Amino acid sequence: MQIITTHKNTDFDGLASVIAGTLLYPNAIGVIPKMVNPNVARFLSTHKTAFDLILPHEVEHDLVDTLVVVDTDRWQRLDRMDKLKNRKDLEVHLWDHHMNGGDIHYHWSRQEAIGATVTLMVRELKKRVMTLSPLVSTVMLIGLYEDTGHLTYTSTTAEDAHAAAYLLENGADLHVAGFFLNPPYEEKQKEILFELMKETDKRRLNDSSVAINVVRLNDKVVALANVVNMYRKIINVDAVFVIFANETDTSSSVIARSGVDRIDVGQIMKSFGGGGHSGAGSATVKFKEYAPEALKQAIIDRIERGRKEAVKVADIMSFPVTTVPPDTTMREVHAIMAEQKIRGVLVAENGDLQGIIVLWDFKRVRQERQWDSPVKAFMARDIATIAPDAPPTRAAQIMVTNNIGHVPVVLDGEVIGIVTRTDILTYYYDLLPD
Incomplete structure (x- = not known):
């Protein structure tokens, strides 16, 4: 049995890479974590039956002989895959655009610093001259656009742009992509955006303009990443870190966005148990590790320690x-x-x-x-x-x-x-x- 899986809190790049993987590994089944991004959940609610996807609890681990991991290189980010971690007879393939030095030991990998993992998948699909349906092309385009900020993040490469063009040539629907990439704002999201703008804490750190905010939530709010994206554009800073402190489950969700190479938010979030890439990152931190205000100061300290990245080759x-x-x-x-x-x-x-x-x-x-x-x-x-x-x-x-x-x-x-x-x-x- 071959399975393809990705990280918890799955975003569209992870989902699209799993789906693309089922084309590159025709005998494999895609495994999507139970916890996914709200936008991904909306998409799967209407499209899941169009793909060969199962949940982690449906996997018969003893039958798995090949594990394909996409969009992450760390075991702790996988959902219910611990039984496979120490299997000596398991063949592992890795596809990832994060360069975080993870702990997944693989037999084969394609890991490069590029805008999106799905771009690596497109490269191989083109090489094999494989036919893509408009639906698959659309999902892959959403993943590519989401992880490159519509081709605007500094981690974006020329190959990402070529991959987007290829997907459009294969029938990717921009109307569908736009719907899932830009969901309508609800009243609660608007309130959070206004609160962020009212309480903006803007600083000069590591020769960059950075905003760091703490927002306290009493209930679950979807599409917060979109709110953070909009917030950074409105206040026009190089990077933004928003700490959403959830009083109910005593944890903070950090969402970070950056538009400059000097601040690699993926690496910074990795310091707090999360991950991402240079332009976008996130982490979940328990209050017992850092209270929200202490977490804010820890992020500031981490950015300032990164000052030596001003050094060039x-x-x-x-x-x-x-x-x-x-x-x-x-x-x-x-x-x-x-x-x-x-x-x-x-x-x-x-x-x-x-x-x-x-x-x-x-x-x-x-x-x-x-x-x-x-x-x-x-x-x-x-x-x-x-x-x-x-x-x-x-x-x-x-x-x-x-x-x-x-x-x-x-x-x-x-x-x-x-x-x-x-x-x-x-x-x-x-x-x-x-």
Whole structure:
């Protein structure tokens, strides 16, 4: 039995990715958590029978041999999947656009920093030349638009826009998408929006304008994320954090939105047991962990600690970079690395970056004659690069995603430096010189 599932409090990106997954894994059944976003609940109330979906309590865990997880990489965010967590015979596939370093160990993954997980699914659907119905295209477009803020969040990529175009070409209905993405405001939601505007606490944090509010609720209110989105647009701040304190179940729901790279609300919410991505995040925090006002101060402290993200890759990279021509022998390259006490050398010719050779590659030299072979025979050719103005977190993501320890820094097509694991570790452990 194969199943595909996603995170609790499922949003449209999670739902759409599960549905897309049932196309990519035709023998799999989609499992939707019991707790879903109110908009998703409205959609499923009229559309659930159109898809092969079940609830977590309907899963026969002993029969599951393949688990496909989408839009999260953490076990605690899955619903009733604990029985599968320690199964040695379980094959796990992961599809996710969050780069949070979760605890789900997988056999195969497609995890990239991109606007929406559904974009990764679209890439594979296009590759397999699979036919999409207008209904499936519409659900996927809703998920893509929701997680990219209608293609406006800073985490949005060109591929997200191409994916949206592809879904429209396959019959995605913008009228239906608009209905679920922009539900009508009820009186209670309007009252909350007015309260937020009246009690706005706007601050300057980490060189950004940030609003942080606490709203106390006595009953459940739906579509609060839409209220927060509207609130940020009205008061025109870089980021907003709204703490909805529910006196009934003694917990706070934090909804955060950001329009700047300097404040990654997904990472901040991860600090409080939640998650998300750079433009949108959320978390649920019990009063016994943080009272609402204490939680507000903790968020402020977390933002201020993030100030060092103003540092760019150019500030921590190593330079000048040692390069060798592609015909240099492995023996010569090894001698250069030993003399300079470095672990990697770039291979270039006439300014054209062609590859990289690292110490680990010398383990592949098994015969004496191979020491006289050209470095181009052993170098890695598919090289991930980074811009000098990118944040160090991006360099770390590239290293984790590609399992590499060296990332060349390129400006206008020219290599100006290199970032290594040592540079990243030095940066994160506050060993940078003043």
